[in-house]
Amino acid sequence: MLIPLTRPSSSSPPLPPPLVKLGTQLFLLELQGSLEVTGTPELGEGAVGQLRMGEKPTLQIGHHLLEGKVVTLPKPLAVLRKRASRPHSTEPEPQPEPEPMKTEDEDEAIESPTAGGTTYEILEIVRLKLFFARRPALVVSKPGAGAGGGK
Amino acid sequence: MAQPDDYTLRLTAPSEQQTYRLIELPSELLSIVEDKTADFSLTIKGKQSDDAVLCSSSSTYALKAVLVSNSFLIIQPPQAYDGGSDNENILEITGQVKDIIEVQKAVPKLDRLHGLMRGSDWTADDDEDMGEQGAKRRRYTYDQVSGVVQASADELDEGLRAAHVLHIAGELRSLLPSQLSNILETILTSMVARSFSPKHVPLDNFLDAMEEDHELPREVVRGVIGWYGDVSEERWRADMAGLVREIGLGLLSELRDNPMTEHEFVTHWEKKVGDSFTGEITMELLHGHYLRPEPPSKHLLYFPHTALPSAPAARFADLFLARPRWLGDDLEPFLRGLPGGENKSVRDALLVKFARKSGGEDGCIWWSARANYT
Numbered sequence: 133m134l135i136p137l138t139r140p141s142s143s144s145p146p147l148p149p150p151l152v153k154l155g156t157q158l159f160l161l162e163l164q165g166s167l168e169v170t171g172t173p174e175l176g177e178g179a180v181g182q183l184r185m186g187e188k189p190t191l192q193i194g195h196h197l198l199e200g201k202v203v204t205l206p207k208p209l210a211v212l213r214k215r216a217s218r219p220h221s222t223e224p225e226p227q228p229e230p231e232p233m234k235t236e237d238e239d240e241a242i243e244s245p246t247a248g249g250t251t252y253e254i255l256e257i258v259r260l261k262l263f264f265a266r267r268p269a270l271v272v273s274k275p276g277a278g279a280g281g282g283k
Numbered sequence: 284m285a286q287p288d289d290y291t292l293r294l295t296a297p298s299e300q301q302t303y304r305l306i307e308l309p310s311e312l313l314s315i316v317e318d319k320t321a322d323f324s325l326t327i328k329g330k331q332s333d334d335a336v337l338c339s340s341s342s343t344y345a346l347k348a349v350l351v352s353n354s355f356l357i358i359q360p361p362q363a364y365d366g367g368s369d370n371e372n373i374l375e376i377t378g379q380v381k382d383i384i385e386v387q388k389a390v391p392k393l394d395r396l397h398g399l400m401r402g403s404d405w406t407a408d409d410d411e412d413m414g415e416q417g418a419k420r421r422r423y424t425y426d427q428v429s430g431v432v433q434a435s436a437d438e439l440d441e442g443l444r445a446a447h448v449l450h451i452a453g454e455l456r457s458l459l460p461s462q463l464s465n466i467l468e469t470i471l472t473s474m475v476a477r478s479f480s481p482k483h484v485p486l487d488n489f490l491d492a493m494e495e496d497h498e499l500p501r502e503v504v505r506g507v508i509g510w511y512g513d514v515s516e517e518r519w520r521a522d523m524a525g526l527v528r529e530i531g532l533g534l535l536s537e538l539r540d541n542p543m544t545e546h547e548f549v550t551h552w553e554k555k556v557g558d559s560f561t562g563e564i565t566m567e568l569l570h571g572h573y574l575r576p577e578p579p580s581k582h583l584l585y586f587p588h589t590a591l592p593s594a595p596a597a598r599f600a601d602l603f604l605a606r607p608r609w610l611g612d613d614l615e616p617f618l619r620g621l622p623g624g625e626n627k628s629v630r631d632a633l634l635v636k637f638a639r640k641s642g643g644e645d646g647c648i649w650w651s652a653r654a655n656y657t
Contacts, residue, residue, distance in 0.1 A: 134430050137325040145360045150288055158359040166354035167379060180376065185288040207307045210316060211357060214302040254316060
């Protein structure tokens with residue numbers, strides 16, 4: 133099967149000017165560990181935290197304050213977005229191998245040349261990342277408005 | 284209230300979540316992606332059970348997903364305005380990625396091509412037996428083959444050519460060596476009979492001649508001559524050495540059943556090629572495909588480098604199994620097929636690694652197997 137890589141077809145909104153050096157449409161934020169989300173946030177509700185881009189970028193999630201820095205990636209990364217054949221049926225959990233396993237002879241099986249119309253769109257080539265490597269510091273009194281619904 | 288450098292991060296609604304992948308770009312790929320003017324062709328190829336490869340138009344790259352302990356969040360401005368007044372200070376986490384795909388240049392995996400082409404041989408009386416056996420036969424189109432053979436377009440074309448595969452009526456059909464030799468001999472005969480000059484063969488006349496005199500379909504002849512020299516709309520500039528070499532290779536492969544001395548072989552070859560083209564014949568054309576006899580035997584040995592393993596250690600083992608010691612010059616053509624083997628310094632490095640050098644009485648250098656006690 134063939135899965136073509138394409139250049140972006142739709143133009144997403146550009147990043148705000150202070151962030152443009154990180155990428156034009158999106159940027160990468162690297163965290164130690166991962167972001168665990170429980171429940172399904174409604175639109176507009178799932179606020180995670182505050183990102184402050186000063187001299188030192190900081191990320192505040194609830195009572196935790198992370199200090200980060202802008203790091204050049206060892207190799208540029210392309211950010212790919214999977215596009216299924218049916219653009220409007222967005223399945224929440226696209227399995228990597230949705231088709232049933234077929235029993236087939238090694239050499240004889242020819243699948244349909246295109247893998248159900250799946251393509252990967254190259255959204256962005258990023259060379260820098262925003263990296264939060266340190267352990268979070270505890271913030272007792274929240275400065276400013278803060279993130280209301282932070283977890 | 285919010286400062287311009289302050290952003291609220293929020294999660295996108297689950298319905299808008301997407302699958303993202305991060306893929307490392309080596310400099311060659313980077314230039315393909317960034318060059319907005321060039322033809323852009325990058326494709327992931329293979330069957331579901333294969334390790335995926337990424338093909339540009341000329342090269343193949345192996346893909347390997349590497350799990351990282353950190354996670355990458357993909358941050359974007361909101362896709363649609365939803366009424367909030369300070370919308371410009373909102374960023375959305377649209378995806379989370381836990382692995383990075385590493386990309387490494389790889390050799391094309393053309394082995395599958397041979398399996399696919401088995402049983403698709405083209406024969407001169409092709410049309411007649413289609414009725415009886417046609418239904419059982421497997422025939423593939425170029426698109427089908429290119430979907431499962433993990434190689435870039437250029438590498439696949441090269442592979443098809445090396446395997447002598449023709450495009451006939453939209454299908455790929457391989458040509459058996461014996462058939463190919465017959466066609467090539469017919470081509471040479473025709474060129475002499477119709478006095479075409481090899482440097483400038485008028486294409487239409489030539490194809491007509493082949494069809495009239497030998498009942499060879501135009502498509503077949505057109506495909507075959509494309510492998511020897513360049514063909515343009517109206518003429519074919521024949522690569523006579525290549526054509527003569529191919530006939531020689533065909534004869535060499537018959538040596539197994541019908542042993543000959545070198546002199547007998549050359550005479551036989553000359554007979555096949557015909558008087559007009561014997562000037563092209565030299566054993567050098569067949570370097571890397573035969574071995575000269577060792578003293579007790581007088582017969583030339585068919586020993587194609589293409590049948591040797593492509594991994595250096597295995598190839599040297601096979602070479603020293605065939606001959607315990609080799610002269611440097613004799614060995615060279617058999618090393619060319621190794622990765623980087625066109626380069627003399629690479630070949631020398633491989634020799635030092637896998638073989639032992641010794642000087643002969645008359646000043647020539649012999650290579651023999653390096654004893655391996657580990």
